[in-house]
Amino acid sequence: MLNLSMKPTGWFQIGWSAEIPPGGVKPMKYFGHDLVAFRSDAGVLTVLDAHCPHMGAHLGYGGKVKGDCIACPYHGWEWGAEGQNTLIPGEERRIPKKMRKWHAVERHGILFLWHDPSDLGGKPREGWELPDIFAHPDLPADPQDFYPCYPDAIVFKPDERIHPQLMTENAADTAHFRYTHHAPEDPVLLEFDTSTTVWKSQMGFLNKHTKEIALRLHARNAGVGLSFTIFEHGALGRRLVLSCTPVDDEISDLRVSYFFPRDPISPEVMPEHVRKMARQTEELFEEDARMWRHQRFRQQPIFARRDVEGYRALRKWCKQFYEAEGYPIGPLKVMEDE
Template sequence: MLNLSMKPTGWFQIGWSGEIPPGGVKPLKYFGHDMVAFRTDAGELSVLDAHCPHMGAHLGYGGKVKGDCIACPYHGWEWGTEGQNALIPGEERKIPKKMRKYHALERHGIIFLWHDPAGGAPREGWELPDLFANPELPAEPTGFYPCYPDNIVFKPGERIHPQLMTENAADTAHFRYTHNAPEDPVLLNFDTSTPVWKSQMGFLSKRTKEIALRLHARNAGVGLSFTIFEHGVLGRRLVLSCTPVDDDTSDLRVSYYFPRDPVSPDIMPQHLRELSAQTEELFEEDARMWRHQKFRQQPIFAKRDVVGYRALREWCAQFYEAEGYPRGPLQVMEDDM
């Protein structure tokens, strides 16, 4: 049975690159930790513990970037991108005390953070999937409009557990009822042999009963999903994320990448803008379920669901290493059958 804490191991989205320009500072809170993200004048991003070791001021509220450091708004102490003390105003000395630095990386305009409840570094074999270097459907990122700021959804502070979002990877039946799809898709295949779930779903044409749309999914842990839509031409790409803020809430984000229109490669044409505007309602169709859903450890499966769902939950178990933490907003139903 899954322990379902709000402190799973893995990679999680914590924002978009465009939110923090050179010289920018942003306060963050994830997994119960106060953090500060800042970008140096040269463009390097760093994520540190938020509170200055000197007197405990929060660097995310009033802190300023000075070259390749962030300066505390309280007494001006400066800290480098590795968390090292770079300056104590009025003194020549520097203290050996370092602030904790979090492992973060940027890819295609999204900022990802590695979380290990034991404090470990990113692990070999747990690398993030690349939405554009997918071996089945590779594409050049430059062939797509950037996701930020026009093609995103941000829902902060939701009482939603990341496990609920992850279970969409094996759920074929909800598309017709939750999203009004004309036909149920088929889970064509899945692979649980690595910390990245790989699967394909196929949507059948109502007329020909042939596969008209394939969803190629890559799930990196329980809070991060990468999907490619394949339907004959270069399809859109999607990142869906659910990142725990504390033991009660998560931040949810959707990032869409639409193929550039050859007639209007720099400015999204109206039909894509209209499609992008539907993104929030598509998200809400799922979120309305997740906000009020209770989690069944032993569901009553439909026959077509049982193999994929069981495999997915067995795969998810590897990410719940932290013991003894609250399950947050997730209400787990006792087995009363």
């Protein structure tokens, strides 16, 4: 991806909570760093650098949870939830060196990691909000009124050669819905707000016959690579978390998480008609991913006039997340009349 860093600042999804049960250990790699995630017997999640300071073994492959610590599979050294050394077998001493801990949070069954290339493992910056898919100020909802996204309404596409910027630009892209997703009418970007580190926008889909707004998409983008969308519609009402998390300088892991409203007739078990909608999520994702996999990022694109306002605002907003190497985004060009 030409001069576009794969190490942006912000929040990123690294998995789903149910993938790491109490006592569970999972190896990960994001932003070029080997990581290990483990859950204590009491259920507390911790993410650390993966390699034991003793002899460099990867704790994610064979490491065992011992209470609230993880034990190295090589020589049994144990490390606590703050990365501190808690045990050297056969010795009374502890070493002062800590393993780097990464700031991770769980929300509605989804795991999120804070990444700051200037302060690896540091706490989130003040004002850098992680949106809550159920706490929208205009459309709040009780999470208990929705089926969990995992495992029935998710998509996981690891190791994709896709940059998170490509996914993020869908927030301002109204024209692709007709051609990529076969929408009968082009939606309208009704409003957007770039005043904070969260992109806020509303897009309206028009009824083909009445030309009135039939479906509204309320989007919250937490930087590049993480998008929260509410579908405001009776039958199609649902909530979506879409993520693209860089693994290294070449590839990303992509995830889709849908929250469907519970059916009053079957509130505990997702009924077949909802499962059918959930199964369609992969094809909906593929409609976009087929473009992204082969797309060439244009630092100086040529846009149609109707799109340039939203794109210009979005790309200007995106610049704040690219603090690592690589000049992020160049100026825009507008398609001139011939």
